[in-house]
Each structure stands twice: as structure tokens, then as C-alpha cells.
Amino acid sequence: MSEAFRQLGMPTPGGIVCTADHASNHVPADIALGIPQHLLHEHIAVDIGTEAIAELLAQGHGIPAHIAAVSRLVCDLNREETAPGLVPEASDGHPIPGNVGADREGRLNRFHRPYHTALEQWLAAAEPALILSLHSFTPRLATSDAARPWQVGVLYNHDDRAARIAIPMLAAEGLKVGDNLPYSGRDLNYTMNRHAEAQGRAYLGIELRQDLVQTPHAHTRWAALLANIAQRVASALA
Template identity: 70%
Template sequence: MIGEQPFRRVGEARKHGIVCVADHASNFVPADIALGIPEALLGNHIAVDIGTAGIADRLARRHGIPAHIAAVSRIVCDLHRTEDSPGLVPVTSDGHTIPGNIGANIEGRIERFHRPYHTALGAWLDAAEPELILALHSFTPSLASREEDRPWQVALLYNQDDRAARHAIRLFEAEGLTVGDNQPYSGRDLNATMDRHAEAKGRPYMTIEIRQDEITTEAQQARWAALVADVAERTALALRGGKV
């Protein structure tokens, strides 16, 4: 983490522009936290949304969409959960036990990671008053703990406010992609960050989930960053009443 902050920022937010939030973009584990898992698992989807850090950086540096990016792994403290969620400090994930989280000081991790992340994010969004928030995630093509078909290349998640999602689904489908609508899980079940910082404030948002085999290389991430930026800009235009 940068100076013990559980987030990093790339780019400068402009008033009423588009911004990006990436809650699961890091696999960093502070040296004083022993999770008790094989190091190889830090490259696994249980620890990080693979590919999202590269896309968020490119959105900010090349496409003018500044980003608020997590700087700590979701298996240390899941920033995309409410403070009272059982999964905030997970003891298992996709069949893997995380011994170091059993009996962990959950309040301590909330104070150290969760609250600073969301306090800073809230202040950043209040100052920017964005016309659209892009919440960026990725999902694994398959789970170890259960069998299910995951054919979607990209998906849009939402809880009650689907204004932006409806436009984005149509625009991604127009690119010839297989697009999920509240898949592979529903935003009505898990939408913590956008519930708090978007829906509660009446701010339009689009939560994008990209399948991880689509964004493993830098070239793939560059392609998807350009595509996501285009869809976000056209969605923002549609929300303003323009034609896309």
C-alpha cells in the first residue's frame, strides 16, 4: 500500500465527468498479516480481480477516466462488503481455507482498511459529482468449489438502479459480445460499494464484470480499457438524453 493507504489514485477527477472504482484490484498483503496460505494463491481469483488493475490504470492514463483503486487484497479485507458482512474478512474462499483470518481482529481491519478506503472514496465522489461511476470487477471462468457454465465475456450488475446498465448491455452486445445481465451473480445480492456511494446518492453507475481469461495480458487489458471507456462515454451521453 502507498503510505499505508488502502487505495491509490490515478488521474485527476474533473467535475461531472466519469470516474472508475476498482475494489478488488490488488493482491497486496501487509507484512504484519499472516494469512497462512500458499503464496501461489495470491495470484488466484480469491485474492484479486485479475486484470482490473491494468484496465483501471489505462482508463485513467489513456482515456481520461480517473480511478480509485484498492491497494490491499480482498482476502485481507474485502472492500466490496458492508462492515457487518460475514465475508468482510473471509475464512474460506472458493474451497480454500484462510487460516490467518480465523479469529482475526475484524474491527482492527475495518479501522485500518475498510473505513479509510470508503471515507476517501466518498469524499472524492462528493467533490467530483460524477455523471457516471464505472465500478470495475472481473470474474473467473470457472470455480473450484462448484460446476457452473459461465459463458459471458462481460456482464453488467446492478441492484435497483439499472439506468446505465441497460445502455451498456446493449452497447456491449452490439460489439458481438456475450453479455450477462446480473450474472454470474446478482447485484441485488451484492452491490455494497455502489449501494453506498451511487444508489444512496442517486448517482448513475455501471458495474462491469469482465471474464478473466479475456484480460490476462497487457494487450487484452489495453483493448478492453478502450472498449470500456467507449461504452462508458456513450452510456453517459445516453443518460444525458443524447443519441449513441
């Protein structure tokens, strides 16, 4: 057991796996962030819907999942070790006073490094054909007036092999698809940069709009759709 992550299912060589870096809003009892409790249920603390969808992918669709077990406000697992936002002192206009002067090295050793070491070993043991990187995004940032109309985004940095296949597939499902939107994988892509791009592994970076992933019915629908898309992408890449 680890404070930083949990794993569901057993990867198989040449299969598909899922990662969910921001799936949890858990804050350990010995860490005080100094924020109102309701913020732990908002996008600054957790990628809403991703935990349930990752669980369904593992339990119902044969896509094992490596799932974060700590809030991004404690330690953002999808950031470089040197990134200012690794232990955020503010997020979308909300101050996080408990993180001011926090022990970054302690958080790295306790959460970030165990998460990535385990993921590294998990992937090396199986060498999957495709990694499905699962995130979600708020329809609108509090610090911006701009709406985010996309229902799903496909993110990538340099390796867009899977993205180029998946984008038209998702569009064919009647979805409004963001191509490296609502933000670019060229800016924020640490986990996939490290474990996929640096290793030559194909990956599909998916962002789901959070108002569309808030109910069990929606979780079931998205899990089935993403499993189907991921399997078709993996076949096309083979």
C-alpha cells in the same frame, strides 16, 4: 498515501470515474493469511486484470480511478462492515487460517473505512456523471461444475439506468453479456449501493471474465472498449 487505496487522475464535475475494489493482491507484511503463495495470484485474492485496466483508463482515457491497494482476502472492500465475508475464513473451498479469529475492527479501521471515506470525499468533490465499477470473475468456480460463459457481466441493484443502456451496446460489440450475471448486483453491490445508489449517482457495474484479461494487449483492448461504452452511456444519461 494509504495502505487501503490509491488514486490516479483528478475527477472533474460531470465526468466519468472508475472504482476497482478488488484490484490488488497485496498482503501487508504484518498479516499472515496462512495460505500457499500461488493463491495470491488467483481469483480468491484479486480481480485479475482490473488493476491494469483501471490504470489504463486513468492514464490513457481521462477516466480517473480509485483503486484498492490491499487483497480482498485481507479485507473485502466491497462488503458491508457486518458481512461474514469481510475478513473471509474460507474462499471458493480454500481455508484462510490466518483470518480465523482476526481483529475485524482493526481491519475495518485500517483498510475498509479509509477506502470508503476517501472514495466518498473524492466523489462528493466532483459529482461525476457516471461511476464505472470494475470487477472480474473466474470462468469457473472450484466449488461448482457450472461454466460461466459470459464474456462480460453488467451488474446493478435497484438503479439499472446505465445497465439498460450498456447491455445492448456491449452485445453489439459481439460480446456474450450477462444481465446481472455471473452473480446479481442485488446480492453483492456494497460499494455502489453506498456511493452511487444511496446518492442518486448513475453507475455502470462491469464484470470481465478473467481468462480474457490476462495480457497487456487484452488490457489495452478492454480499457479502450470500456472507455468508449462509458462515454456513450454517460452521454445517453445526460
